Amino acid sequence: MWNKSFGVWVCVALAISSVLFALLATNGYYASLLVWILTNAVLASALRFVLQIGELNIATAAFFGIGAYTTATTAVLLGWPFWLTLLLAPLMAAVLSALFGWVTLRTKGPYFLLVSFAVTEVIRLIYTQTNVIGGNSGLVGMFPPMAIDAYYPALAIALLAATLFALYGFERSDLGRLFKAIENNDAIPRSVGLNVVFLKVLCVVIASAAVGLAGGIHAYANTVIAPSDFAYFVAVLALAYVKIGGEGHPFGPILGAAVLTLVGQWVAGISAWENIFYGAVIVMTLRVFPGGLVGLAERARGLVTRSAR
Amino acid sequence: MELFVQLLANTLQIGAVYVLFALGLTLIFGVMKIVNFAHGAFFTAAALIVTSMVPFATVELGVPLWAGYLLAAFAAIAVVLSIGALVYSIGFQHVLKDLNGSFILSIGLLLILNGAYLAIYGGAPRSVPQVLPGTVNVFGATLTAQRLALVIVAAVVTGGLYLLIERTRLGLALRAVAMDQEAAMLQGIPYRRVALYGFLIGAALAACAGVLMAPINAVTPVSGDEFLIKAFIIIIIGGLGSVTGAIIGGLFIAMVESVGGYFFDPSTATLAMFILVIGFLLVRPQGILGNVE
Numbered sequence: 001m002w003n004k005s006f007g008v009w010v011c012v013a014l015a016i017s018s019v020l021f022a023l024l025a026t027n028g029y030y031a032s033l034l035v036w037i038l039t040n041a042v043l044a045s046a047l048r049f050v051l052q053i054g055e056l057n058i059a060t061a062a063f064f065g066i067g068a069y070t071t072a073t074t075a076v077l078l079g080w081p082f083w084l085t086l087l088l089a090p091l092m093a094a095v096l097s098a099l100f101g102w103v104t105l106r107t108k109g110p111y112f113l114l115v116s117f118a119v120t121e122v123i124r125l126i127y128t129q130t131n132v133i134g135g136n137s138g139l140v141g142m143f144p145p146m147a148i149d150a151y152y153p154a155l156a157i158a159l160l161a162a163t164l165f166a167l168y169g170f171e172r173s174d175l176g177r178l179f180k181a182i183e184n185n186d187a188i189p190r191s192v193g194l195n196v197v198f199l200k201v202l203c204v205v206i207a208s209a210a211v212g213l214a215g216g217i218h219a220y221a222n223t224v225i226a227p228s229d230f231a232y233f234v235a236v237l238a239l240a241y242v243k244i245g246g247e248g249h250p251f252g253p254i255l256g257a258a259v260l261t262l263v264g265q266w267v268a269g270i271s272a273w274e275n276i277f278y279g280a281v282i283v284m285t286l287r288v289f290p291g292g293l294v295g296l297a298e299r300a301r302g303l304v305t306r307s308a309r
Numbered sequence: 310m311e312l313f314v315q316l317l318a319n320t321l322q323i324g325a326v327y328v329l330f331a332l333g334l335t336l337i338f339g340v341m342k343i344v345n346f347a348h349g350a351f352f353t354a355a356a357l358i359v360t361s362m363v364p365f366a367t368v369e370l371g372v373p374l375w376a377g378y379l380l381a382a383f384a385a386i387a388v389v390l391s392i393g394a395l396v397y398s399i400g401f402q403h404v405l406k407d408l409n410g411s412f413i414l415s416i417g418l419l420l421i422l423n424g425a426y427l428a429i430y431g432g433a434p435r436s437v438p439q440v441l442p443g444t445v446n447v448f449g450a451t452l453t454a455q456r457l458a459l460v461i462v463a464a465v466v467t468g469g470l471y472l473l474i475e476r477t478r479l480g481l482a483l484r485a486v487a488m489d490q491e492a493a494m495l496q497g498i499p500y501r502r503v504a505l506y507g508f509l510i511g512a513a514l515a516a517c518a519g520v521l522m523a524p525i526n527a528v529t530p531v532s533g534d535e536f537l538i539k540a541f542i543i544i545i546i547g548g549l550g551s552v553t554g555a556i557i558g559g560l561f562i563a564m565v566e567s568v569g570g571y572f573f574d575p576s577t578a579t580l581a582m583f584i585l586v587i588g589f590l591l592v593r594p595q596g597i598l599g600n601v602e
């Protein structure tokens with residue numbers, strides 16, 4: 001019974017019940033917490049998506065910010081309609097990430113890591129220096145239209161869950177196999193005539209469109225955005241979700257995001273100790289169970305099936 | 310002419326600290342093939358210790374300011390070396406040559422250390438009284454004595470490091486490991502020990518930068534992190550793992566910053582720096598002195 005499609009159906013059921021929960025919940029706090037968990041899950045899954053080609057893309061944080069700022073700018077400053085502002089977020093992230101990828105994906109490994117880090121911080125600097133979009137204090141007042149407002153968390157959850165399924169679909173497709181082939185040895189796909197740089201850029205564009213949409217959704221969900229929300233640290237947390245949930249499985253980052261976001265709610269507000277807590281969790285996970293929670297579960301299942309025989 | 314000298318002096322002041330900071334980062338990369346995001350934490354630790362040791366030494370022990378500062382400098386470097394040895398044994402020795410693993414590990418350590426600094430020292434900026442008061446006139450450019458001393462000390466430390474790497478057995482081992490770890494091990498070089506020494510030298514360089522900056526800029530628990538992004542740009546330009554590259558890159562970035570900051574404003578200078586890096590990557594992805602794998 002436990003096969004791949006069973007897992008997918010469990011996830012579909014989870015997604016539908018989350019949407020229903022958000023529709024029926026009387027307490028807005030839990031619905032928005034669920035939106036936040038799924039936003040983090042998309043960030044983590046997108047980061048893992050680029051890890052498929054073997055690159056650690058810190059600029060995931062930047063494209064999350066670009067999505068959020070695109071939606072917020074067009075909604076607040078230009079007063080464009082809701083759906084258009086939400087649609088522009090992934091488009092803008094995709095276009096800019098294509099440019100970013102075209103320049104930076106000539107490098108790899110440590111160079112790409114450092115360049116994507118620098119890009120993220122510089123884009124954040126640009127926000128703080130641009131007075132039109134609120135400088136350091138950012139933008140305020142992104143509200144969904146009245147008709148949608150009450151259902152917004154449910155809509156956000158549905159869109160974010162669909163994004164997660166889309167990323168999973170890409171990973172399982174032939175394109176996903178090509179990405180893995182590039183990670184293993186990019187000379188081999190090149191030797192059969194594939195344009196490796198193009199494929200790498202495509203991988204980054206897909207992931208960036210996903211986080212761009214998450215950014216747009218975040219802008220409306222939070223109604224306030226500021227440059228400091230999109231520092232490189234967003235990508236660091238996303239990587240923590242990936243590592244703690246388990247890198248080897250598509251569900252890993254989602255599980256990691258859920259667990260750490262919930263625990264984060266509990267430690268939030270005790271600033272110095274919040275840092276120490278996250279740091280300790282990351283270091284402990286790496287040292288004690290490198291496969292993350294999913295790896296741990298798989299090991300446990302291995303033990304059970306072996307003892308059943 | 311006077312303007313030129315003044316800008317050159319500014320470049321050297323800013324560049325001195327950048328070079329020390331980036332040298333440590335690039336040395337650690339060369340030997341361990343990891344990027345240490347916690348490098349700023351070494352800088353911050355040293356600077357914070359100086360801010361608390363100097364008042365302690367001058368008030369409680371009654372020594373003069375310069376002696377208190379020297380005492381604090383030694384204490385700071387000693388503490389940073391112990392922190393370095395601790396984080397190496399807890400974490401880094403398990404992620405040698407693992408880029409993603411070391412990235413997340415160093416971020417975890419950075420969080421713990423920054424949290425600890427915040428818990429111990431609080432978030433308010435801390436400062437040290439001027440150790441060397443007065444200004445010096447060099448070829449028409451005005452420099453505070455303190456900054457001149459910073460440039461001289463940084464130059465001496467950099468020169469010392471250069472000699473260490475080029476002239477000593479340890480330096481030879483460090484270079485051999487950076488070039489090809491397996492071949493070095495086949496020659497009987499104890500890789501793990503050499504990696505530890507490389508890591509500690511890198512940490513000590515960041516500590517030196519922190520000690521030198523403490524009397525000049527106010528220190529907060531995140532001071533070191535501000536240098537990190539600049540240091541990354543420097544080693545991208547200079548070539549990861551290249552000592553000469555870090556020196557050239559550090560001075561180059563300092564020049565862009567001081568000249569750009571003079572004619573335009575600091576944020577324009579930062580953007581200019583970034584555009585230069587992008588241009589650089591298009592032409593020479595491996596940096597000025599980097600090697601292609």
